[in-house]
Amino acid sequence: MATVTLSAVGKTYAGGVDAVRDVNVDIKDGEFVVLVGPSGCGKSTLLRMVAGLETVTHGEIRIGDRVVNTLDPADRDIAMVFQNYALYPHMSVRDNMAYGLKNRRTPKDEITRRVDEAARMLELAPYLDRKPRALSGGQRQRVAMGRAIVRQPSAFLFDEPLSNLDAKLRVSMRGEIRRLQKRLGTTSLYVTHDQLEAMTLADRLIVLRDGAVEQIGAPLDVYRRP
Numbered sequence: 001m002a003t004v005t006l007s008a009v010g011k012t013y014a015g016g017v018d019a020v021r022d023v024n025v026d027i028k029d030g031e032f033v034v035l036v037g038p039s040g041c042g043k044s045t046l047l048r049m050v051a052g053l054e055t056v057t058h059g060e061i062r063i064g065d066r067v068v069n070t071l072d073p074a075d076r077d078i079a080m081v082f083q084n085y086a087l088y089p090h091m092s093v094r095d096n097m098a099y100g101l102k103n104r105r106t107p108k109d110e111i112t113r114r115v116d117e118a119a120r121m122l123e124l125a126p127y128l129d130r131k132p133r134a135l136s137g138g139q140r141q142r143v144a145m146g147r148a149i150v151r152q153p154s155a156f157l158f159d160e161p162l163s164n165l166d167a168k169l170r171v172s173m174r175g176e177i178r179r180l181q182k183r184l185g186t187t188s189l190y191v192t193h194d195q196l197e198a199m200t201l202a203d204r205l206i207v208l209r210d211g212a213v214e215q216i217g218a219p220l221d222v223y224r225r226p
C-alpha cells in the first residue's frame, strides 16, 4: 500500500496540446479515487503518466516516498488493468496471471500460492487451465484483475476496465472490484467516463475538464452541487 501524490502535474503533447494542466492530488493509503470527465479531458493521459507509459512535462509524481517521474513502468510498483484485458491468447489463465511474476523471478511455489489465492477470490479456480478465448468477457476481465492482484503492488491503476462489458455485467463487476479493493486495501486510481460507475466506486472523485481539475470531493458532494 502507498500514497500517490501528484504535484503540479502537466502534460503538453508534441503537437502543443495541453492535455493535463497543473493537477494537484494526494491519494491516501488505501483510498479509491476515480477520475471522471468527458472524452478528451485528459483522464487517460494522467493515468498513463502515473503508470509511466507517458512522459511528464511538468510537476512531480510520487508513489509512496519515491518520485517516479523517470522510473520505468516495471519499477513503479503498480499494476494496471486495461479495457482490452491485454491477455496473452496462447497462454492458459494460470500462466497469464503468473506472467509478471515469472519475469520477476518470484519462487515457483510462491507464484502458485498467489495465483491460487487470487483465482479463489475471483472465482476463477475452475478455469485456470483454459485459454482466454474459452472464457466469457467477465471472466477475461477477472483474469486481468487477477494478474494485477498477484503482483501485490502498492497501487492499482484502472483504465476503463469495464467498458467492453455489457450493462448487466458492468454493474456486477464494479461491485466486485470495489469489494476486492476494500479487502486488499490497495490504493487505486480508476478512470471512467461513466458517472454512475464513478459514483459507486469512488471514495473520492476527480472531475477533469480540459485537462484541469474542475471538482474534487466525495461523490455525493460533487454531484449534489447545483
Ligand code: ADP
Residues within 6 Å of the ligand: 013, 014, 015, 017, 018, 019, 037, 038, 039, 040, 041, 042, 043, 044, 045, 046
Ligand atoms: P481522455 O482519456 O479523457 O479521453 P486523453 O488523455 O486521451 O483524454 O486526451 C487528452 C487530450 O490530449 C485530447 O485533446 C487528446 O486529443 C490529446 N492527446 C491524447 N493523446 C495524444 C497524443 N499521443 N498526441 C497528441 N495529443 C494527444
Ligand code: ADP
Residues within 6 Å of the ligand: 072, 073, 074, 075, 078, 079, 080, 081, 099, 100, 101, 103, 104, 147, 148
Ligand atoms: P519485468 O521483467 O521488467 O518485471 P515484466 O516482464 O514483468 O517486466 O512485464 C513487462 C512489462 O509489463 C513491465 O513493464 C511490467 O511492469 C508490465 N506489466 C506486466 N503486468 C502488468 C500489469 N498488470 N500492470 C502494469 N504493468 C504490468
